Each structure stands twice: as C-alpha cells, then as structure tokens.
Amino acid sequence: MTVKNIAERLSLRALSMPDPEREATCGYAGDLLSWVMGRAAEGSVWATVMTNVNVIAVAALADTAAVVICEDSAVPDDVISVAKEKGINLFSSELPIYEFCVALSQVIK
Amino acid sequence: MSEPLQFVFDVSGENFTSAGEASVTVKKNLRMLGFAPDIIRRVAIAMYEGEINMVIHAGGGVATVTVFPDRIEMVLDDRGPGIADIELAMREGFSTAPDNIRNLGFGAGMGLPNMKRNTDSMKIESELGKGTKITMTVNT
Numbered sequence: 001m002t003v004k005n006i007a008e009r010l011s012l013r014a015l016s017m018p019d020p021e022r023e024a025t026c027g028y029a030g031d032l033l034s035w036v037m038g039r040a041a042e043g044s045v046w047a048t049v050m051t052n053v054n055v056i057a058v059a060a061l062a063d064t065a066a067v068v069i070c071e072d073s074a075v076p077d078d079v080i081s082v083a084k085e086k087g088i089n090l091f092s093s094e095l096p097i098y099e100f101c102v103a104l105s106q107v108i109k
Numbered sequence: 110m111s112e113p114l115q116f117v118f119d120v121s122g123e124n125f126t127s128a129g130e131a132s133v134t135v136k137k138n139l140r141m142l143g144f145a146p147d148i149i150r151r152v153a154i155a156m157y158e159g160e161i162n163m164v165i166h167a168g169g170g171v172a173t174v175t176v177f178p179d180r181i182e183m184v185l186d187d188r189g190p191g192i193a194d195i196e197l198a199m200r201e202g203f204s205t206a207p208d209n210i211r212n213l214g215f216g217a218g219m220g221l222p223n224m225k226r227n228t229d230s231m232k233i234e235s236e237l238g239k240g241t242k243i244t245m246t247v248n249t
Contacts, residue, residue: 034161034219037154038226042146050214057129061136061153063146086133 001108003066003089006045009107010100012068012091015075016083024065027104029097033058040064045104047097049073056082056090065089070097114142114176120160120185122169125213131172132157142176144249151227152181152247158220159185159243165210166190167241180229183245191237199225 004020006012028040029047033054040046042063048055051073059067066089069075075092083090093100116138118131136153156172163170167189175182192198199221206216225231228245235241 031214032217032219033214034158034217034223037157038219038223042150052213054125054129054213054215057133057157060133061129061150061157063150 003045006066006104006107007091010093010095010103012093014089014091015069015080016088016090018084018087019089022065022089024108026108027101028064029101037062045108047100047104049097051075051079053079053082055079056086056088059083059088059090060086066091068093068100070095070100113178116174118172118174120163120169120172122164122167125164125210128160128164129157131160135174139176139181144181148181148247148249152183155224155227155245155247156183156185158223159183159245161215162220163187163189165206165215170240180246180248183228183243183247185243185245186240187242188240191239192233192235192241193237195233195235 003022003024006024007014024045025043026041028044030036031048031050037058040062043065045066045068046064047068047070049070051069069092072094120131132153135156136149139149167187170187173184197203201222202218204216204218210216229248230246232244
C-alpha cells in the first residue's frame with residue numbers, strides 16, 4: 001500500500017510527504033536509533049517517539065518508506081525542514097506506538 | 110587503467126546534528142553508480158555508525174570511501190583518545206557515551222557491532238592518546 005493511502009486510512013498528519021506513492025511493505029517500532037538503523041527493513045513504516053534530527057538521517061539510511069512520530073510527540077520545525085530537504089515522508093499520530101502498530105497491521109497485511 | 114573512485118569527507122566533531130552528511134552523500138553516490146540496494150544499505154549503515162562514533166568520541170575525523178572493482182572500502186581515521194579495550198568495545202551493549210548522547214537515541218553500545226555485522230571485513234587500529242583507524246570493506 002502507498003504511504004499516502006496509509007496516511008489517509010490511519011488519519012496521520014503529514015509533516016513532510018515528498019514521496020506519497022512510496023510503497024510500504026511492513027512496520028517497525030523502536031526508539032534506539034542504532035538498533036532501528038541496523039534492523040528496520042527497507043520500505044517499512046517506522047513508528048517512534050524520538051524527534052531529533054538524527055531520526056531523519058536514520059530513516060534516509062535505512063530507506064524506510066515513512067516515519068510516524070507517535071503520541072503527538074512534538075517535532076521541532078528544523079526536523080521537519082530537514083525531512084523535506086532529504087525527501088523523507090514524516091507523519092505524526094496521536095496513537096501510542098503499540099496502538100499505531102496494531103492499526104497499521106490492519107491496513108498492510 | 111583507471112584510478113579507483115574515491116570520496117573523502119571531513120567529519121566535523123562540532124555538530125552532532127549534522128552527523129550523517131557523509132553517509133547520506135555516499136549512499137546517494139553509490140545509488141547513482143548502480144549498486145544493489147542491499148550493498149548500499151550495508152555501506153551506509155556501517156559508515157553512519159562510524160561517523161557517529163567519530164563525533165561522539167573523537168571530535169571528528171576523516172572518512173574515505175573507495176570503490177574498487179570487487180569491493181567498497183571505508184576508512185575512518187580520527188585523532189581521538191583511542192579505544193582502551195577493543196574486545197570490550199566490540200561487545201554489544203558496552204558504551205562509554207555520555208548521557209546527552211543517550212538521550213538522542215544513541216550510545217546503546219550498538220555502533221561497533223552494527224559496523225561489523227554490516228561489513229565483510231573490519232579492522233580496528235587504535236592507540237591510546239593518538240587516535241583510531243577503522244577499515245571496513247563490503248564485497249560487491
């Protein structure tokens with residue numbers, strides 16, 4: 001399913017969506033950036049509450065389809081600018097990570 | 110006879126938030142050169158971990174990436190404090206990173222193990238008070 005469709009189905013707020021047609025194939029959850037970078041699959045939707053700018057670098061390097069910042073964790077403006085600049089799809093959701101993942105599993109099977 | 114393609118980056122030790130610039134650039138370049146996504150991902154991850162390490166521990170350094178016909182080689186060279194016990198540093202979960210770095214989601218003792226896991230060879234040369242040089246290769 002495309003990132004844009006997932007965003008619509010799960011009522012995500014788009015902070016940066018330079019690649020709406022990107023195909024997302026699975027999900028990944030985690031806040032330890034080194035751990036995520038080594039393990040999140042390419043094309044995954046990555047759910048986290050971390051919001052520093054390194055999140056964008058990790059998403060770019062691991063080639064995730066989208067990053068979803070959960071529980072309305074506040075995302076600084078400069079992080080959003082970097083996401084746009086680097087072509088990273090970045091969303092926010094009010095759902096806690098667990099509930100977001102449960103919802104995600106209903107739309108990408 | 111052509112020279113191997115080489116990219117050299119000065120990794121600034123000043124700014125933790127700009128760490129990753131070199132890795133992202135390498136990733137872009139390798140993609141343009143047509144390498145397989147899995148190879149690019151492994152190089153990018155190993156390089157980013159190395160870059161982060163140089164910023165956290167060594168006040169920056171120089172990263173050199175060379176594209177050989179059969180492999181990609183990354184050399185990370187710094188003038189930092191050196192690694193006292195390499196075997197211990199290689200252990201997953203061991204870290205000497207300060208709290209402010211841990212708060213950013215790093216410093217979990219995953220860096221060196223991640224670098225090893227993503228490369229086909231990794232050599233660490235380190236001298237206390239002089240610096241550390243890490244050479245990694247990914248076979249293509």
